[in-house]
Amino acid sequence: MPDLLHTTANDFASIIAAIDRDGGVIVDDYLDLPTTAALLEDYSRAIADEPWCNASDREDEVFFGLKSKRLHGILNHSAHAEACLLHPVASALARHYLGKRIILSTSELIAIGPQEVRQAFHRDEDSWRHAERNNLLVSVNIALTDFTRDNGATVVVPGSHTWEVGREPHDDELACAEMSAGSALLYSGRVIHGGGANQTDHTRIGLYFGYIPTWLRPIENCAITHPRELLESLGPTTQRMLGYSTAGFEVVL
Ligand SMILES: O=C(O)CCC(=O)C(=O)O
DSSP states (O other), rough: OOOOEEEEEEEEEHHHHHHHSSSEEEETTOOOOHHHHHHHHHHHHHHSSSOOOOOOOOOHHHHHHSSSEEEOOGGSTTTHHHHTTTOOHHHHHHHHOOOOOOEEEEEEEEEEEEEEEEEOOOOOOGGTOOOOSSOOOOOEESSSOOOOTTBOOOOOOTTTGGGOOOOOOOOGGOEOOOOTOOOEEETTTTTTTTTOOOOSSSOOEEEEEEETTSSSSSSSSSHHHHHHHHHHHHHHHHHHHHTTOTTSSSOOO
C-alpha cells in the first residue's frame, strides 16, 4: 500500500516535491488546535439540523453521499473560515501551480456519517473536463476531526495525476489520507481520489477549499451563497477570492 508524505507548513519545498511526485501531500498541524476546535464547534452546530444527503438513484446525488452532509457558503457559519480560505500555504501552493491570479472555485463542509460507503473515484478537475489544459485546480481538505482508515479518510491514488484518462486504480495503489484534526490534505485537481467509507459510529468532518486561476469560472457563485451584508463586511482580498465586487465580476486582481 502506498503512503502519502506527511510534512509541515514551513517546508514548502517538500510540499511541492510531494505533489509533483504523488499528486497529494498531508500537511500536519495546518491549523492550530484552538482554531480547529472552534471550526469544529461552529460547523457541528451548522450541520446539526441539516438532513443527510438523500438516497437517490441519480448518479450526481449518489456522488455526494447518502449518509453525508454538505454545506456551501462556508463563511456564513464560522468566523474562522476566512483564515482557512486565505491560509498562506494554500495561497502559495495555488499560485505555484495556477499562476499569480487565483480565486476560490468552491468551498464545502463535507461530513461523512456512519455507514457511508466509499465515494466514486474522480478527479476534481473533471468539473471542467472539456478544458484541455493542466493545472486548473488546487484542492485543500482540512480535517476538523481525525481522519482514519475506518471513519472515511480520503482515499487517494498517488501518482494518478499523471495517468492517462480512463486508467483505473488497483486496490494496492490506494493510499489513505489518515491525519489528525487540524492537518490538511493538499492535492492536485488531477489526482484520483474519493471520500472513504465510514465504518465507525461517528461523523468524519472535513473543510474543503478549491482554488482556480481567475480566468476559469468558479463552480460556486459565492456572491449568491453568502449574503450581501457579509460580503460587504469582508476585506478586499477575501472579496476578490470570493469573486465579489459591487462593480461586477472582476477579472483583474
Ligand atoms: O471528503 C473527502 O474526503 C473527499 C470528497 C471529494 O473528493 C468530493 O466530494 O469531491
